[in-house]
Amino acid sequence: MGEVIVITSGKGGVGKTTTTANIGTGLALEGKSVVLLDADIGLRNLDVVMGLENRIVYDLVDVIDGICRMKQALIKDKRYQNLYLMPAAQTKDKNAVTPEQMLKLTKELAEEFDFVIVDCPAGIEQGFKNAIAGANRSIVVTTPEVSAVRDADRIIGLLESNGLKNPQLVINRVKIDMVRRGDMMNIDDMVDILAIDLLGVIPDDEYIVVSTNRGEPAISDSKSLAGQAYRNIVKRIMGENVPFMSLDSEEGFMAKLAKAFGFRRI
Amino acid sequence: MDLFKLFGKGESNNSKDIAKERLQLLLIHDRANVSPQFLEMIKGEIMHVIADYIEIDETGLEFKLTRTKRDGDNSTVPALVANIPIKKMKENIR
Numbered sequence: 001m002g003e004v005i006v007i008t009s010g011k012g013g014v015g016k017t018t019t020t021a022n023i024g025t026g027l028a029l030e031g032k033s034v035v036l037l038d039a040d041i042g043l044r045n046l047d048v049v050m051g052l053e054n055r056i057v058y059d060l061v062d063v064i065d066g067i068c069r070m071k072q073a074l075i076k077d078k079r080y081q082n083l084y085l086m087p088a089a090q091t092k093d094k095n096a097v098t099p100e101q102m103l104k105l106t107k108e109l110a111e112e113f114d115f116v117i118v119d120c121p122a123g124i125e126q127g128f129k130n131a132i133a134g135a136n137r138s139i140v141v142t143t144p145e146v147s148a149v150r151d152a153d154r155i156i157g158l159l160e161s162n163g164l165k166n167p168q169l170v171i172n173r174v175k176i177d178m179v180r181r182g183d184m185m186n187i188d189d190m191v192d193i194l195a196i197d198l199l200g201v202i203p204d205d206e207y208i209v210v211s212t213n214r215g216e217p218a219i220s221d222s223k224s225l226a227g228q229a230y231r232n233i234v235k236r237i238m239g240e241n242v243p244f245m246s247l248d249s250e251e252g253f254m255a256k257l258a259k260a261f262g263f264r265r266i
Numbered sequence: 267m268d269l270f271k272l273f274g275k276g277e278s279n280n281s282k283d284i285a286k287e288r289l290q291l292l293l294i295h296d297r298a299n300v301s302p303q304f305l306e307m308i309k310g311e312i313m314h315v316i317a318d319y320i321e322i323d324e325t326g327l328e329f330k331l332t333r334t335k336r337d338g339d340n341s342t343v344p345a346l347v348a349n350i351p352i353k354k355m356k357e358n359i360r
Contacts, residue, residue, distance in 0.1 A: 144282075145285075146285050146288060146289055146292075149289055150289065150292060150293065150296065153293050153296060153297070154296060157297065179282075181280075182280030182281070182282050182283070183280065183281045183282055184282055185282045185285055185286055186282070189282065189286050192286075193286065193289050193290060193293065
């Protein structure tokens with residue numbers, strides 16, 4: 001039985017879909033079998049971020065409505081072994097599915113795959129309830145901005161009251177220069193406020209735009225800083241104890257970076 | 267002291283510190299799910315009880331949710347702070 005991980009945030013535009021794509025691809029690169037499930041019915045995007053938009057025949061709603069079998073709606077990503085996408089429907093809305101149906105679907109997927117990664121829509125309504133229905137683990141993505149942090153806090157409360165204890169935090173789009181100037185909350189500030197376990201920190205990286213343009217997740221590029229941060233997150237998801245960033249040496253870019261982020265040695 | 271820190275007096279002008287302070291106060295309200303109406307209601311009832319014993323200055327009244335450091339460990343907990351200026355004690359009751 002695989003794990004069902006929901007990627008959520010509350011606020012839109014903080015990087016849920018990018019995070020879903022990168023974590024899923026990363027787990028596949030580590031040899032796991034993975035299915036990415038786009039739960040954002042009506043506003044599907046995971047397909048285009050993954051570069052698989054031209055291969056969609058059936059979608060999640062078709063499976064739930066019994067129009068096709070589950071396997072028919074799974075798009076195999078040919079670039080990676082054991083990575084699949086189940087796209088959302090684009091022409092339906094979020095009320096086309098119920099949490100019970102999502103629970104059943106994720107359960108069936110979890111029997112076939114090591115990881116089911118669910119990309120949750122923004123908001124706290126039906127789409128959110130659907131996305132978390134079958135999850136046994138949750139990741140909250142936020143950026144160091146007051147609006148995103150406030151929404152993240154609300155989502156954390158909702159996850160916990162729905163039985164998803166211990167959500168883990170991904171802080172996205174951290175601008176190192178701004179943190180250094182004291183014009184952006186650092187990692188300690190954010191963990192202090194939200195009081196949940198930190199899973200990873202993604203530095204703001206222009207390469208994310210480039211990789212999204214191409215439909216190739218940044219994690220597969222060894223030069224991307226964000227890609228490196230996602231690789232660390234993937235290792236942590238698999239239970240490895242990856243230090244956040246070493247402050248052992250005072251020199252070097254990574255040490256300076258870590259210091260700017262306000263990391264304590266972990 | 268903590269109170270000064272709370273209101274940002276004599277603190278740095280870093281905008282991230284402002285963001286953090288604002289969020290911490292905001293989230294107390296969000297988490298407690300306390301609406302201004304609800305707070306008004308509690309305030310009304312407390313005033314009602316106190317008014318039997320004390321004459322108070324209603325203009326200087328302050329009533330709000332904030333946070334405070336818990337004794338023992340250093341974790342912050344929400345606190346309901348009422349600042350009630352007293353005009354005089356009501357003698358006839360005692």
